[in-house]
Amino acid sequence: MxxxxxxxxxxxxxxxxxxxxxxxxxxxxxxxxxxxxxxxxxxxxxxxxxxxxxxxxxxxxxxxxxxxxxxxxxxxxxxxxxxxxxxxxxxxxxxxxxxxxxxxxxxxNHRGETKAEVTSAHPLSAAQVDELKKQLKARVGRDVTVDLTVDPAILGGLVVKIGSQMIDSSIKTRLNSLAHAMKG
The missing domain is CATH 1.10.520.20 (N-terminal domain of the delta subunit of the F1F0-ATP synthase)
Known part of the structure; x- marks a missing residue:
């Protein structure tokens, strides 16, 4: 292994x-x-x-x-x-x-899967989790298991960590980026 x-x-x-x-x-x-x-x-x-x-x-x-x-x-x-x-x-x-x-x-890894840590603002439905797994599998080329966490502080969207890679589509991050851009 x-x-x-x-x-x-x-x-x-x-x-x-x-x-x-x-x-x-x-x-x-x-x-x-x-x-x-x-x-x-x-x-x-x-x-x-x-x-x-x-x-x-x-x-x-x-x-x-x-x-x-x-x-x-x-x-x-x-x-x-x-x-x-x-x-x-x-x-x-x-x-x-x-x-x-x-x-x-x-x-x-032993099962040939990749683990993703997913944080959402609200609990995800089973259908949403299945769709997320399909999208992540298409991106990484392997089966993906998800470890779900709920954090209302992100306001909406998802934060996905796969290994050292992070995909942050949370509303909180978008708002912070917009505020930073407006400051000039």
């Missing part, structure tokens, strides 16, 4: 690559990816969980026990639970969001 140098160059990327290799070797890529998706959602929803991952006050043992309890309550697979334990024992739980992102990119 080929991974980009960018993923392997970061600390989170090295951990994600190790997890991916273990998941691939044990045919558990889908299970791990599902567990990491559950964990990502839990991190987005729970300030306490985010605090747990970043707290320097907890010992390695305490954070390991806490993250194991969280993994059990979320129903995460065994490999992901062990992986979180390794992050806790190495005091790297603060990197968990970055490792999730890197793992998802590795898994998508």
């Amino acid at each position: 080929e991974t980009s140098g960018g993923i392997q160059a970061s600390l989170a990327g090295r951990y994600a690559t190790a997890l991916f290799d273990l998941a691939r070797d044990s045919n558990n890529i889908e299970a791990v990816e599902k567990s990491l998706g559950i964990l990502k959602s839990a991190l987005a929803e729970s300030a306490e969980l985010r605090q747990l991952t970043k707290s320097p006050l907890l010992s390695r043992t305490e954070s390991g026990k806490a993250i194991e309890a969280v993994a059990k309550s979320l129903g995460l697979d065994q490999l992901t639970t062990k992986y979180l334990g390794v992050l806790a024992s190495n005091r790297r739980l603060g990197e968990v969001s970055n490792t999730i992102r890197s793992f998802q990119a590795l898994a998508a």
Whole structure:
């Protein structure tokens, strides 16, 4: 499997690559990816969980026990639970969001897909998501999975990130550009 140098160059990327290799070797890529998706959602929803991952006050043992309890309550697979334990024992739980992102990119690449991070002002319908995937596939020449985020601050339009490429068609950016142009 080929991974980009960018993923392997970061600390989170090295951990994600190790997890991916273990998941691939044990045919558990889908299970791990599902567990990491559950964990990502839990991190987005729970300030306490985010605090747990970043707290320097907890010992390695305490954070390991806490993250194991969280993994059990979320129903995460065994490999992901062990992986979180390794992050806790190495005091790297603060990197968990970055490792999730890197793992998802590795898994998508393994499936021959490209991942796009899409931000919209309002939730997109299933038909809009399908049309967006078709447009992005035509642009990049590969199947595209989308990670959707809603941010009302962009006012309208979309911001799409595919790797290092960003397509910003948000109304906020257009208004800022117009204001800048009017200043001369």
